[in-house]
Amino acid sequence: MGSHRFPELSRAELELMKILWAGGRLSAREVHEQIPAELGWAITTTRTVLDRLVAKGVLRRESIHKINVFIPVMTRPQGLARLVREFATRVAEVEPAAVVALFARQSRLSPAELEELAKLVREASEEGSEGHA
Amino acid sequence: MGSHRFPELSRAELELMKILWAGGRLSAREVHEQIPAELGWAITTTRTVLDRLVAKGVLRRESIHKINVFIPVMTRPQGLARLVREFATRVAEVEPAAVVALFARQSRLSPAELEELAKLVREASEEGSEGHA
DNA sequence: GCGAACATACGACATATGTAGTTTGAGCCC
DNA sequence: GGGCTCAAACTACATATGTCGTATGTTCGC
Known part of the structure; x- marks a missing residue:
């Protein structure tokens, strides 16, 4: 025991986590720019998914000069x-x-x-x- | 083109499809009896998922002597x-x-x-x- | 023929997910 | 210093899924 029992990742969530795992600490906009254009997500969609990931404890949010950057908690x-x-x-x-x-x-x-x-x-x-x- | 664009299968749906793929044509009860007991599903749950599979066109329902048997359409x-x-x-x-x-x-x-x-x-x-x- | 048992057909409801829009506040360009 | 631009924080909403419950019809043993 010990390993946090992380929640599951939905398709959209995995998409973002892959970007974060590769990028380290990124702002919502930076994450959004790396989303395959074909998906055609609105920036608000990216933010929503990011927020949910934080709510699930999968990502941590840190405010740098009033700008939020998201950091992976789940590896x-x-x-x-x-x-x-x-x-x-x-x-x-x-x-x-x-x-x-x-x-x-x-x-x-x-x-x-x-x-x-x-x-x-x-x-x-x-x-x-x-x-x- | 040609191959039917079948819908996706959720976890619960896949569980039942696996039973049907192995069993061929089974009644709701027969399917239910093969569901791992650990899942603890109510028979009504099995029926609901079965119905949804039919609605999705993944299964076909045939009435034999007033009893429905489900037959896989999606292989x-x-x-x-x-x-x-x-x-x-x-x-x-x-x-x-x-x-x-x-x-x-x-x-x-x-x-x-x-x-x-x-x-x-x-x-x-x-x-x-x-x-x- | 009657009631227990089981099957069918529907309805229900909470949570998860995809996908945004709106409101408000801060920062920077001219 | 007034806007335009963005970010943040909420709110919204339809569909998908997991999980049943209920009202009814059908059957079979006694």
């Missing part, structure tokens, strides 16, 4: 872990580790992150089959 | 294709084919289904980068 491995497990167990119905392996060639994850992802997915498995029965 | 490969693409492109950010490969060792999919899944995922990719611009 990328933490954000991916749940999605990986869900996909592995419910959709693909294969061992989660096999899905984790997919991320190996995914340049966005550093070796350290990859390892953390593997660990988190493993831990989640243990939790799933609780030993407190 | 397993069709149901998985979208989920696979979503996970591959948005979450793992790897080639969809790599994710399809995961299903190779998944006994639930026959070789034919596996091939269809691969084909559907491939087609979806092409659609994504439409050539009609």
Whole structure:
């Protein structure tokens, strides 16, 4: 125990988190500019999703000279872990580790992150089959 | 064009579809009995989700002696294709084919289904980068 | 033939999500 | 120093989802 039980990320939320994970600390506008134009989001939409992420405790808001910048609280491995497990167990119905392996060639994850992802997915498995029965 | 643009499947819906894909044609009760008890669903919940699946055109309802049996319209490969693409492109950010490969060792999919899944995922990719611009 | 049991068809309701708009305040250009 | 421009903070609203409950009709054992 110890690892915060982070909430799930919806599609729109994951989209923004990916930008934040890559950018570190960005203002709403900076995040918005990196959203694929095809999505055609209004800036207010970006702000709303950002706010919800803060409300969920996934992002932290810091005011710099009256301008808010958003900082990830949930790390990328933490954000991916749940999605990986869900996909592995419910959709693909294969061992989660096999899905984790997919991320190996995914340049966005550093070796350290990859390892953390593997660990988190493993831990989640243990939790799933609780030993407190 | 040609392949019906099936709607997405929510978690609960996927749960039921998996049972139907394995069972063929089942009554609401039969489906309900196969739902993992841990989920603790009420029979009415099962019926509701089943109804929504019919409304979405994913299942077909047939009345046999006044008892409804539900028959899959959307095949397993069709149901998985979208989920696979979503996970591959948005979450793992790897080639969809790599994710399809995961299903190779998944006994639930026959070789034919596996091939269809691969084909559907491939087609979806092409659609994504439409050539009609 | 009657009532217990089960099935069907609907209605309901809270929360989650996608997607904005509006109101108000601060900062900067001329 | 009056606006124009933006950011922040709220509010809004439709649809999707998870989860049932209820009113009715049908069946079968006794």
